[in-house]
Amino acid sequence: MSRWQPDASGRLVKAALELYAERGYEQTTVAEIAARAGLTERTFFRHHADKREVLFGGSREMAEAFAAAVAEAPGSAAPIDAVAVGLDAIAEGFTGRLEFVRRRQAVIAASAELRERELVKLASLADALTVALRGRGVAEPAASLTAEAGIAAFKVGFARWVADPDDGELAHWTRDSLRALRAATGEG
Amino acid sequence: MSRWQPDASGRLVKAALELYAERGYEQTTVAEIAARAGLTERTFFRHHADKREVLFGGSREMAEAFAAAVAEAPGSAAPIDAVAVGLDAIAEGFTGRLEFVRRRQAVIAASAELRERELVKLASLADALTVALRGRGVAEPAASLTAEAGIAAFKVGFARWVADPDDGELAHWTRDSLRALRAATGEG
DNA sequence: ACATCCACGACAGTCACTGACATCAGATGC
DNA sequence: GCATCTGATGTCAGTGACTGTCGTGGATGT
Numbered sequence: 001m002s003r004w005q006p007d008a009s010g011r012l013v014k015a016a017l018e019l020y021a022e023r024g025y026e027q028t029t030v031a032e033i034a035a036r037a038g039l040t041e042r043t044f045f046r047h048h049a050d051k052r053e054v055l056f057g058g059s060r061e062m063a064e065a066f067a068a069a070v071a072e073a074p075g076s077a078a079p080i081d082a083v084a085v086g087l088d089a090i091a092e093g094f095t096g097r098l099e100f101v102r103r104r105q106a107v108i109a110a111s112a113e114l115r116e117r118e119l120v121k122l123a124s125l126a127d128a129l130t131v132a133l134r135g136r137g138v139a140e141p142a143a144s145l146t147a148e149a150g151i152a153a154f155k156v157g158f159a160r161w162v163a164d165p166d167d168g169e170l171a172h173w174t175r176d177s178l179r180a181l182r183a184a185t186g187e188g
Numbered sequence: 189m190s191r192w193q194p195d196a197s198g199r200l201v202k203a204a205l206e207l208y209a210e211r212g213y214e215q216t217t218v219a220e221i222a223a224r225a226g227l228t229e230r231t232f233f234r235h236h237a238d239k240r241e242v243l244f245g246g247s248r249e250m251a252e253a254f255a256a257a258v259a260e261a262p263g264s265a266a267p268i269d270a271v272a273v274g275l276d277a278i279a280e281g282f283t284g285r286l287e288f289v290r291r292r293q294a295v296i297a298a299s300a301e302l303r304e305r306e307l308v309k310l311a312s313l314a315d316a317l318t319v320a321l322r323g324r325g326v327a328e329p330a331a332s333l334t335a336e337a338g339i340a341a342f343k344v345g346f347a348r349w350v351a352d353p354d355d356g357e358l359a360h361w362t363r364d365s366l367r368a369l370r371a372a373t374g375e376g
Numbered sequence: 377a378c379a380t381c382c383a384c385g386a387c388a389g390t391c392a393c394t395g396a397c398a399t400c401a402g403a404t405g406c
Numbered sequence: 407g408c409a410t411c412t413g414a415t416g417t418c419a420g421t422g423a424c425t426g427t428c429g430t431g432g433a434t435g436t
Contacts, residue, residue, distance in 0.1 A: 002432075003432045029421090029423085030423065031422085039385090040386080042386080042387095042424095042425090043383080043385075045423090045425080046384080050423075080372060116304055117304070119304070119307040119311055120303075120304050123303075123307055141365055141368055144344050145340060145341070145344055145365060145369040146373070148340030148343065149369060149373050152333060152336030152340060156329050156336065160329060177329055177333060181334075181336075181373060182373050183330075185369060185370050185374075186373075186374060190401075191400075191401045191402070192401090192414065192415070196415085217390090218391080218393085219391085227415080227416095228415075228416060229393090230393095230394090230415080230416070230418095233392085233393065233394080234415080237393095238392075238393075239393090
């Protein structure tokens with residue numbers, strides 16, 4: 001048998017989410033998280049950059065999937081429609097994970113530091129989206145602005161999905177949010 | 189004469205900006221900032237919540253001015269046009285401060301922690317804007333989405349203003365960014 | 377068998393941030 | 407004038423996030 005229990009990183013994530021939920025983010029020390037995962041504090045920092053980042057694993061993959069979907073959208077699609085394709089792709093990655101997401105969002109909402117880090121992840125998403133749009137030939141500042149609009153739709157749609165008592169589909173909410181955004185900013 | 193030199197908070201801001209520019213945010217300790225301002229580390233934390241916040245004074249006032257302008261926009265104005273009024277109000281507060289803003293933004297751009305905090309300030313701005321729009325009778329999710337769109341226009345317009353070699357007006361860039369955003373997301 | 381690898385533990389250190397208490401020039405009340 | 411109070415600052419002793427360095431011992435390849 002192996003020298004250590006498997007999935008140290010995942011155990012740390014699980015322990016952190018539990019402890020943040022039980023006693024709050026600020027009242028939890030990294031040493032406590034590591035102890036619950038059967039590891040030491042030093043090992044926590046080998047797997048996760050800091051005490052906040054432990055809740056945001058996979059966000060890079062999400063940005064990559066977003067960018068890939070936007071890049072592969074039909075060449076004839078308008079920038080905002082390519083963004084819509086990307087939103088659908090992201091939403092797909094959340095199917096069946098609503099309960100986990102709800103617990104995670106409750107923890108994030110309760111901590112200013114975690115909310116701050118969440119904004120960084122959304123900004124990274126916006127950056128990846130901007131790059132993908134520029135790859136489609138969209139010039140600045142349209143690329144950045146369309147990306148920001150798409151992230152706004154994602155942000156609001158995500159919040160509505162998490163808050164909705166019914167267990168619906170994230171894509172439903174992001175699509176509706178994008179539609180509402182276009183209506184609210186519409187030139188007509 | 190008074191017991192202490194005046195404007196301790198302002199001296200700390202000045203010292204921090206200088207040191208962050210000279211040797212970088214991470215390579216600067218709070219004790220060094222305090223020493224340059226002729227104060228102690230403990231006093232730094234009496235005036236500024238943390239090492240990042242020292243560069244973001246006045247952001248609450250900005251959010252309040254934004255919200256006030258939106259609230260006072262003509263009742264007949266569409267939500268997005270009320271936002272445009274608010275953007276003009278904010279822009280006015282930056283007139284004549286371009287050089288200071290450029291130095292400050294260069295420092296922020298060089299530090300992940302400072303960029304993270306900047307996102308919080310933009311999010312606070314978005315929250316204040318959302319509240320102001322709701323005060324105008326705009327329902328959700330339109331209020332949040334219109335607010336996010338307005339902040340996106342501000343963010344991009346601000347970046348263009350700072351990057352522009354000519355010393356133009358911020359309002360010029362925020363207006364154009366809002367126009368471009370509406371064109372990019374337009375339903376037509 | 378033997379060397380190599382590498383995830384982890386152990387330990388010491390820096391620094392952001394906090395709480396508690398002391399200090400003392402100037403404002404205030406009489 | 408004098409005592410008293412006020413409040414911005416100094417001092418000091420913490421806690422805890424994060425880092426650099428070195429040691430350890432099962433696993434792995436030859």
